[in-house]
């Protein structure tokens with residue numbers, strides 16, 4: 635009772651003023667939160683621009699010669715399937731090829747900075763990732779010709795284009811091995827035998 639008595643009124647103004655400094659602090663916090671909300675889109679803009687999948691598709695024109703039009707892979711797996719791979723993995727591999735941390739002579743020229751910039755790597759990785767290939771053969775209709783079926787199957791699995799001649803291949807391989815065993819070279823500078 636004594637505390638609320640007007641007799642100690644001198645104390646009251648002091649107590650009334652006490653919360654005052656807290657208000658600006660709360661207001662400052664509120665405006666800080668508002669500022670953060672306002673800045674959020676700006677911060678997002680500071681991140682690298684989103685990948686351009688159309689550009690990735692364009693770049694894939696070069697890669698398709700080996701990896702196939704839809705990144706399905708080729709040559710019985712010699713050119714690996716890239717469709718649907720993780721974008722992080724694809725980017726890492728392309729960077730590793732470029733730095734020659736992963737040696738890949740067929741691809742090395744295509745991954746040079748001049749040919750494939752950081753931005754291109756992001757775009758082509760995003761494009762390849764976006765390709766969803768079927769895992770089962772489609773139901774073919776009777777009126778679909780062999781080429782249509784072949785192209786459809788290409789998306790499911792790597793289809794060898796010709797049977798080849800195993801005996802001739804074995805002979806060619808033996809002669810290449812004999813030649814390379816007798817020819818000292820450094821990596822990458824070895825000419826292919828005619």
Ligand code: HEC
Nearest residue numbers: 696697699700712713714724727728737738740741744758
């Ligand atoms: C001249 C043929 C050729 C071309 C063109 C080519 N590649 Fe390759 N690529 C290969 C071969 C061969 C390999 C497998 C190398 C190995 O086994 O290490 C490979 C491997 C890769 C891999 C690693 C896949 C894995 O599973 O680890 C990626 C990613 C890749 N290529 C992306 C590309 C992209 C993107 C392009 C176009 C810019 C491209 N390649 C163009 C031949 C080629």
